[in-house]
Amino acid sequence: MKKIFLNLGLQPMANNFAIKSKNKQKFYNLKIKFDNKNYLTSISKIIPSKNIYNSHYPYLSSMSKTMQVSFKNLAKKIKNKYKPKNIIEIGSNDGSFIKYFNKKNALCVEPCSNLAKLTRNKGYKTFNNFWDYSLIKKIKKIIPNVDFIYSANTISHINNLNTTFDCIKKILSKNGVAVIEDPSLLESFKKNIYDQFYNEHVYVFSLISLKKILTKYNLEIFDIDRLSTHGGSLRYYIKHNKNNKLKINKKVFIQEKKEIKFGLNKFKTYIKFAERVYDSKKKLVDIFNKIKKNKKRIIGYGATAKSATVLNFCKINNKHIDYFLDTTPYKINKYTPGSNILIKKYERKLSTEDCEYAFLGAWNFKKEIFLKEKDFLRKGGKFITHVPFPGIIGKKFKNKL
Ligand code: DWN
Numbered sequence: 001m002k003k004i005f006l007n008l009g010l011q012p013m014a015n016n017f018a019i020k021s022k023n024k025q026k027f028y029n030l031k032i033k034f035d036n037k038n039y040l041t042s043i044s045k046i047i048p049s050k051n052i053y054n055s056h057y058p059y060l061s062s063m064s065k066t067m068q069v070s071f072k073n074l075a076k077k078i079k080n081k082y083k084p085k086n087i088i089e090i091g092s093n094d095g096s097f098i099k100y101f102n103k104k105n106a107l108c109v110e111p112c113s114n115l116a117k118l119t120r121n122k123g124y125k126t127f128n129n130f131w132d133y134s135l136i137k138k139i140k141k142i143i144p145n146v147d148f149i150y151s152a153n154t155i156s157h158i159n160n161l162n163t164t165f166d167c168i169k170k171i172l173s174k175n176g177v178a179v180i181e182d183p184s185l186l187e188s189f190k191k192n193i194y195d196q197f198y199n200e201h202v203y204v205f206s207l208i209s210l211k212k213i214l215t216k217y218n219l220e221i222f223d224i225d226r227l228s229t230h231g232g233s234l235r236y237y238i239k240h241n242k243n244n245k246l247k248i249n250k251k252v253f254i255q256e257k258k259e260i261k262f263g264l265n266k267f268k269t270y271i272k273f274a275e276r277v278y279d280s281k282k283k284l285v286d287i288f289n290k291i292k293k294n295k296k297r298i299i300g301y302g303a304t305a306k307s308a309t310v311l312n313f314c315k316i317n318n319k320h321i322d323y324f325l326d327t328t329p330y331k332i333n334k335y336t337p338g339s340n341i342l343i344k345k346y347e348r349k350l351s352t353e354d355c356e357y358a359f360l361g362a363w364n365f366k367k368e369i370f371l372k373e374k375d376f377l378r379k380g381g382k383f384i385t386h387v388p389f390p391g392i393i394g395k396k397f398k399n400k401l
């Protein structure tokens with residue numbers, strides 16, 4: 001049975017950056033539900049994929065050093081450990097990962113045409129398609145036995161998990177490996193990360209939920225990596241369950257135990273999380289109101305998809321935040337969806353002349369950002385964050401995430 005545990009209110013599409021201020025956005029009610037049969041956590045209103053992943057999808061995964069390093073290290077590990085003869089990436093974005101593989105043996109799948117163009121221009125065979133049965137038919141003609149499949153921050157975006165995993169099952173060679181990585185529900189709950197929920201993240205997975213789904217397709221998780229990216233992600237290594245060459249690492253059992261101990265199989269854990277989220281909202285709104293009462297300037301740092309959830313849920317808008325800074329070309333001079341805050345190009349390091357406070361939209365890159373903005377912090381500039389708790393961070397900050 002599916003039960004709703006969290007209501008994040010009326011929300012626009014998180015990456016729908018508007019060309020004009022006072023833009024007309026379509027809003028939908030963002031409610032989050034838990035299915036106690038398969039332990040799956042999902043959003044209640046699904047927006048058709050073709051309305052989201054189109055010719056102007058704005059997100060580029062190369063915009064943070066953290067992700068670049070993560071992809072580089074993984075590519076090295078895959079080459080050394082699994083030595084695949086060929087590799088497919090589902091959701092190849094701007095090619096930040098696939099660039100470490102030889103063009104002759106790599107294939108990209110990317111439904112956003114503006115992004116598919118980027119890997120094509122770099123010489124990679126790229127299918128501008130969604131991951132489905134008709135696509136795997138085409139791929140099979142080029143690579144009949146796929147050795148390795150990789151997909152980062154993409155499977156959680158796909159509504160039809162049955163098609164997704166059935167296609168993986170059908171195309172993966174007997175001894176092949178599929179690796180998927182997505183934000184971890186356990187880490188999100190532990191750190192009160194409610195902004196992983198937005199229209200693009202149909203699911204936020206736990207290991208226990210994925211395990212149940214994969215069993216249906218005779219697929220099995222044999223290893224995991226716990227990552228610090230995106231506030232805490234899990235990287236799942238998947239094989240055919242008949243493949244006995246790859247043994248199940250004990251990290252899988254440890255993670256499973258942790259999730260059960262935390263209560264990810266029980267609805268009451270979800271209700272408690274929702275209570276913490278409502279409390280977090282009150283505290284964050286208080287912080288903004290106090291700062292504005294003292295007539296101090298606040299800007300936003302990193303116009304993330306996640307921050308759409310926070311700003312619209314907490315009703316923080318251009319009366320609170322003067323503008324956002326972001327490095328992504330597609331977002332510059334546009335307005336944040338729903339909250340209508342202008343996004344300016346990040347051109348130089350932050351100064352205390354610009355503002356006294358910066359709201360961390362990209363809190364998941366806090367370490368990278370604080371290193372870059374150490375002078376702003378040293379001179380008394382402050383950051384506002386809501387993760388893991390709403391608060392203000394000044395120069396005495398020690399990174400704990
Ligand atoms: O799953 C998804 C994840 C991986 O990426 C997608 N649904 C969409 C997107 O979500 P997001 O927008 O919340 O992701 P990020 O990676 O947290 O976005 C970071 C944003 O901050 C980018 O717009 C780039 C920007 N940024 C910046 O301006 N200066 C980032 C860094 C590190 C910086 O120094």
